[in-house]
Amino acid sequence: DGGITQSPKYLFRKEGQNVTLSCEQNLNHDAMYWYRQDPGQGLRLIYYSQIVNDFQKGDIAEGYSVSREKKESFPLTVTSAQKNPTAFYLCASSHLGDTEAFFGQGTRLTVV
Amino acid sequence: DAKTTQPPSMDCAEGRAANLPCNHSTISGNEYVYWYRQIHSQGPQYIIHGLKNNETNEMASLIITEDRKSSTLILPHATLRDTAVYYCIVRVLNNAGNMLTFGGGTRLMVKP
Numbered sequence: 001d002g003g004i005t006q007s008p009k010y011l012f013r014k015e016g017q018n019v020t021l022s023c024e025q026n027l028n029h030d031a032m033y034w035y036r037q038d039p040g041q042g043l044r045l046i047y048y049s050q051i052v053n054d055f056q057k058g059d060i061a062e063g064y065s066v067s068r069e070k071k072e073s074f075p076l077t078v079t080s081a082q083k084n085p086t087a088f089y090l091c092a093s094s095h096l097g098d099t100e101a102f103f104g105q106g107t108r109l110t111v112v
Numbered sequence: 113d114a115k116t117t118q119p120p121s122m123d124c125a126e127g128r129a130a131n132l133p134c135n136h137s138t139i140s141g142n143e144y145v146y147w148y149r150q151i152h153s154q155g156p157q158y159i160i161h162g163l164k165n166n167e168t169n170e171m172a173s174l175i176i177t178e179d180r181k182s183s184t185l186i187l188p189h190a191t192l193r194d195t196a197v198y199y200c201i202v203r204v205l206n207n208a209g210n211m212l213t214f215g216g217g218t219r220l221m222v223k224p
Contacts, residue, residue, distance in 0.1 A: 031209040042199065042214035043156070050209050058211065090155050094210040099146070101210040103155025 003027065006091050006104035013085075013111050021076045021107045023091035030096045032074035036060060037088040037106075046089075049074055050096060078109065085111045116200045121219040124194075130187040132218050134200030137181045144205050145176060146212070147185045149196040156199065156214075159185065190222045 004025040013019045025032065031050045035043040045058030049068040063082025068074050074093075078085045088108050094101040117135040124130040136145065147159040160167055160174045162183075167174045173186040187194055199217040 033209075033211065035214075040216075042216050043212070045211055045213070048209060048211055088153075092155070092210070096209055097206060098210065099144075099161050099205060100158040101156075101212060103157070105155050106153070108153075 004091060004093050004102050004104045006089075006107050008107060009105065011107055011109045013109070015111055016080045017111075018080060019078050019085075019109065019111075021078070021089055021091075021109070023074045023076065023104060024072055025074075025093040025102075026072060027093055027102060028071070029093035029102070030071070031094050032068070033092045033094075033101065034058075034064070034066065034074070034076045035090040035092065037090060043090060046076065085109060116202055116215055118198075118200050118215065118218045120216060121221070123221050123223055124187075124190045126192060126222055126224050127189055130190040130194065130220055130222070132185040132187075132198050132200075132220065133182065134185070135182045136200070136202045139180050139202050140204075142204050143202045145174065145180075145183050146201040146203065147172070147174065148199045148201065148212075148214075149194075150199065150217070151193075151196045159198075161205075190220075192222050192224065194220065195222045196220060 007022045033048040034046040037043050047066040049055035065077045090106045091104045092101045146161040148156040150156040162174045176183045197217040197219050
């Protein structure tokens with residue numbers, strides 16, 4: 001089935017460690033996005049990519065990094081520079097100009 | 113993108129229509145109104161979008177006022193599975209991608 005997959009669903013890391021969240025899609029979408037959601041809040045855009053080997057910062061990119069080496073994959077690295085990394089992370093994809101973005105089921109990251 | 117205002121929470125009886133309002137008084141002529149919903153701990157799901165005409169699909173109806181400064185999402189026969197946070201988003205539809213700005217949304221509780 002076509003879709004967008006995030007793994008793992010739950011992730012625990014010690015403070016000061018970098019961690020990479022996976023996002024894969026087989027929908028042949030050009031654009032991919034990473035959002036962060038804190039409890040009781042809406043989603044905030046971290047990074048987005050409209051084409052392979054290119055990406056742009058969103059509203060809260062500090063402390064995060066991404067890569068887009070393949071159309072299907074858009075991994076997000078939460079670095080030790082991110083002051084408050086514990087959150088729910090959501091990946092999405094869409095065709096350029098399309099009306100609908102498809103979201104993964106999210107990764108809940110807890111840093112202790 | 114224009115800012116939206118939604119009530120933080122609403123209740124609805126199962127089987128009745130749920131009418132979720134959204135104010136977007138600063139909307140521009142080329143901005144569309146989108147609705148997404150997020151069931152607890154899952155990724156958001158696209159519901160519907162419109163520019164100025166009323167729209168209907170298998171999930172919901174979207175009523176946009178003539179001056180386009182507000183809209184209402186209607187779930188005609190709410191079920192318990194419609195309990196979720198509903199987000200109203202206003203953005204330009206272009207080829208640049210789907211960088212969505214999510215506010216706090218409306219938490220809809222459907223009660224038996």
